[in-house]
Amino acid sequence: xxxxxxxxxxxxxxxxxxxxxxxxxxxxxxxxxxxxxxxxxxxxxxxxxxxxxxxxxxxxxxxxxxxxxxxxxxxxxxxxxxxxxxxxxxxxxxxxxxxxxxxxxxxxxxxxxxxxxxxxxxxxxxxxxxxxxxxxxxxxxxxxxxxxxxxxxxxxxxxxxxxxxxxxxxxxxxxxxxxxxxxxxxxxxxxxxxxxxxxxxxxxxxxxxxxxxxxxxxxxxxxxxxxxxxxxxxxxxxxxxxxxxxxxx
Ligand SMILES: Cc1cc2nc3c(=O)[nH]c(=O)nc-3n(C[C@H](O)[C@H](O)[C@H](O)COP(=O)(O)O)c2cc1C
Numbered sequence: 001x002x003x004x005x006x007x008x009x010x011x012x013x014x015x016x017x018x019x020x021x022x023x024x025x026x027x028x029x030x031x032x033x034x035x036x037x038x039x040x041x042x043x044x045x046x047x048x049x050x051x052x053x054x055x056x057x058x059x060x061x062x063x064x065x066x067x068x069x070x071x072x073x074x075x076x077x078x079x080x081x082x083x084x085x086x087x088x089x090x091x092x093x094x095x096x097x098x099x100x101x102x103x104x105x106x107x108x109x110x111x112x113x114x115x116x117x118x119x120x121x122x123x124x125x126x127x128x129x130x131x132x133x134x135x136x137x138x139x140x141x142x143x144x145x146x147x148x149x150x151x152x153x154x155x156x157x158x159x160x161x162x163x164x165x166x167x168x169x170x171x172x173x174x175x176x177x178x179x180x181x182x183x184x185x186x187x188x189x190x191x192x193x194x195x196x197x198x199x200x201x202x203x204x205x206x207x208x209x210x211x212x213x214x215x216x217x218x219x220x221x222x223x224x225x226x227x228x229x230x231x232x233x234x235x236x237x238x239x240x241x242x243x244x245x246x247x248x249x
Contacts, residue, residue: 014131074164081110
């Protein structure tokens with residue numbers, strides 16, 4: 001395989017970083033890589049906010065559920081869905097675009113664009129020998145996050161990306177069986193077979209956690225998912241998104 005494929009397939013999240021900031025060149029290269037990603041209909045419906053201010057980083061770490069690596073990483077990026085600039089476009093072109101800007105479709109474009117850009121950024125960083133971890137924890141309190149980042153209407157922070165020099169690396173986390181993810185020609189539904197294979201996967205994941213936590217944890221994937229989905233999480237999101245002027249139409 002080539003070096004790019006090796007890099008992609010060697011991914012694991014890094015949550016412990018050396019106390020060393022990224023250089024300006026590294027930051028610029030990561031953002032330029034993000035911008036090189038494909039973007040739906042050339043809409044470019046996302047923004048990236050790099051947070052360098054120490055007080056703001058501390059606040060973001062707190063708001064993200066006290067995830068200290070948000071503060072200690074080499075650089076913290078926040079990826080946002082952004083239709084604010086299309087409001088500016090509407091003013092420049094003298095046309096009311098509000099209905100389109102506020103549609104579910106354009107919100108989805110913002111989500112997709114931001115995710116594609118972020119993964120390009122992540123791979124760019126990893127290719128420089130840096131470690132990364134996405135931080136969805138910022139969605140625990142988006143009112144607070146928006147206040148810190150001073151985001152305007154039609155901009156929604158989606159997740160952070162902590163980047164830095166790895167101080168500690170985890171073992172790679174085994175993924176679901178290949179054909180649970182990849183279907184050919186049509187969605188393959190074979191629940192019984194699926195369950196058998198998930199039992200196997202459960203054993204793999206349980207062993208992975210057991211090893212990684214020196215026996216403190218050995219939960220299976222289906223246990224983890226059922227506990228996670230059982231708890232209602234961030235149920236304010238629909239109201240929040242609409243409050244910010246997206247997904248309204
Ligand atoms: C959008 C997104 C949000 C995430 N949020 C967090 C987070 O808040 N905290 C964290 O420690 N990991 C977070 N992760 C990392 C995942 O937990 C991790 O990717 C997953 O467990 C697989 O592990 P791996 O990346 O090491 O392969 C997030 C990942 C994604 C894609």
